[in-house]
Amino acid sequence: MTRPLKVGIAGLGTVGASVIRILERRNETVTQRGGRSVEVMAVSARDKAKDRGIDLSPFTWFDDPVDLARSADVDCVVELVGGADGAAFEVVQTALSHGRHVVTANKALLAKHGLALAKLAESKGVSISFEASVAGGIPIIKTLREALPGNEVSRLYGILNGTCNYILSRMELEGLTFQECLKDAQRLGYAEADPTFDVEGFDTAHKLAILTSLAFGTEIDAEAIYVEGISSITPLDLAMAKELGFRIKLLGVAERTDTGIEQRVHPTMVPRTSSIAQVMGVTNAVTIDADAVRELTLIGPGAGGDATASAVVADIADLAAGVAQPLFGKPVDQLEKAPRAPMQRHEGGYYIRLTVHDRPGVAAGVATRMAEEDISLESILQKRSEIAATQDPHGRSGAPVSLVLITYAATEASIRSAVEKISRDGLIAEPPQVIRIERD
């Protein structure tokens, strides 16, 4: 029997504690799978005394996780400290430098330092595994890296942030505002006290950067991502989406276009009948469009201690089985440096909701501006507000009404230009709402 794979865990939050419990409970299966047992040797966390419901006495305790990372007693360091820099970065760098494999759930670290860390790992002949960094318990990293070598990926899109999907789901189902749902999400522990990172799309962007690199074999490039959050979405948009056969999701989208790799995070109208539209609550999902498999969708838990720990344990079991892969699926020097496709060149359908003054000539004025930019309209929907209807049920009141346009494929640049002109024309009473449409 080979000697056990010796593991050190830096960070004992809900994920770290769950990893310890799962490795204990499932040690036989992990051993059978890998032909080599796994043994937790050392742990490190901020507070040794904290009650985590697990007995830490069998493990060597390190006050400093960097000391754990350089300990000669571990083959593999599990980094669950978090954060793009600071202790997490130091732990991973130290572990790799000392020839230890690294397993991490840290998307921020990989989005920022992934390329440098991949080079370091390669030079030391060790690996960095990170299944837990994107979409929690969904094996999306393994799928992209190992299941699709026969495929050229053309597009990938996903619901990668449970907080946002929870908020959008509740807004739609209960007709609530963004602020109301955010407060509830905070109360239930689905959102942080400062929710900016989640609701403004930055967390999704970190995860998308990782998936893009794996899907297209390109150098990771988080800076290139266009990012827009969900805080501007209103109950009216969700109601309109429903009426038009769509649902609104915060998607991360990566697509190979004629101008390069397009990466974007924004609220998106998806067809109500698509697999991804069915994904409600904190659940995550990723759809891959590729030439041989056509369309593949994975749906599962995006967060949670046990689900994330499940992914960490899968990485550890792979290491125990001797399966160690290059971070981005191939050696760093073979990664493509794909040009960034500028967002202005993005082409797709758009939902545009204008709050227009209800007077003669407004619809014509809007339509003219769209035509000037060569934008074709698939449908137009005009809704009078309920208040306006009450005040004047028989005719025009002059009060604002909602005018919703669905466009055929148009470029981002032309849409922005048209909307700007319409604003300047004084036709609208409120800032316009623009939501991109993604077809399956």
Add this chain to the structure above:
Amino acid sequence: MTRPLKVGIAGLGTVGASVIRILERRNETVTQRGGRSVEVMAVSARDKAKDRGIDLSPFTWFDDPVDLARSADVDCVVELVGGADGAAFEVVQTALSHGRHVVTANKALLAKHGLALAKLAESKGVSISFEASVAGGIPIIKTLREALPGNEVSRLYGILNGTCNYILSRMELEGLTFQECLKDAQRLGYAEADPTFDVEGFDTAHKLAILTSLAFGTEIDAEAIYVEGISSITPLDLAMAKELGFRIKLLGVAERTDTGIEQRVHPTMVPRTSSIAQVMGVTNAVTIDADAVRELTLIGPGAGGDATASAVVADIADLAAGVAQPLFGKPVDQLEKAPRAPMQRHEGGYYIRLTVHDRPGVAAGVATRMAEEDISLESILQKRSEIAATQDPHGRSGAPVSLVLITYAATEASIRSAVEKISRDGLIAEPPQVIRIERD
């Protein structure tokens, strides 16, 4: 540079031809992924002269695939001959005996001989890969074998036969009968001239047997599967399902119960809001319930030359990367011999559609029989047939009406007993329809 992985392909139908094309097109990626290039050395098929749109001249031709399997010139034999016995079996056995790795898409072979072949492979230190054998391009084998070592699986269910899902989808969407849709499926090439194997559930059963073994770590046991096909499903059942918030799918279900591993294939009512209910047409899907990830769903193409070839190529790339796993995820002698849970002991909700004579006391008679078997009813729906309503719009006509019962969890044995009694009581005009309900 390591020497190439030398591949021989036995069987050049649409999948085999696609494998050759993909390996040519994607050789660089496959090499980067595995650190070792892949070279097709030899091929074998029934008809050498047939035009497949590919140049076979670079490859050594074998008239007999078994000769190819024992050729010293290949490291890996791709078996695409098909069938549980005969040439396919001989090819695989010969290849393993001669120390060659095997990649196969043959679910019938594995369902019947999987255990013996796994033993042979183990004794020779080679592997059998079979991602393509279940659900085409969906990486369900990799997911079950490698992504979930930290999980105890409690249940697994899936749409594993595209023909059946195509037929059920069209029946529902267009209100057609089974026979009408079957004919169309045959015309479009989605169903064989003799469709029994697909529509009566046997193909699903073969695939389920493989998934069950991987999910539960048990010896493969296709004989234990309860199998029921879709030919008895009527447009009325689909309409009723819709009204009750369900959709009907042919599912393969494996579940760990108190009495052992339950394996069953049958038409199933699934909640309309579940991920699996959205899967229409020839698409396949599998959902896994497990303790750490809770619920994971994979959706993708279940068949087609390119999608299946994508899975074959992924297996080949894994071999080139030196990743060779035990067939069922662990050594054969560590597979559990789980007891078979008898179908009579199955417990779940049921949809029961009775065509009853429309006269006083019938509903009471039915309800009494259900009560005698301790079956609680969640809902009752009575529908008069349109013809009966036309004849006598104001009252009872004596003509048959549909009485649909949805039960709370009950055992298969009690349901069968109640339905048998109701038949014997002379309350029904046609054989009863019983469809099991699977909740997500």
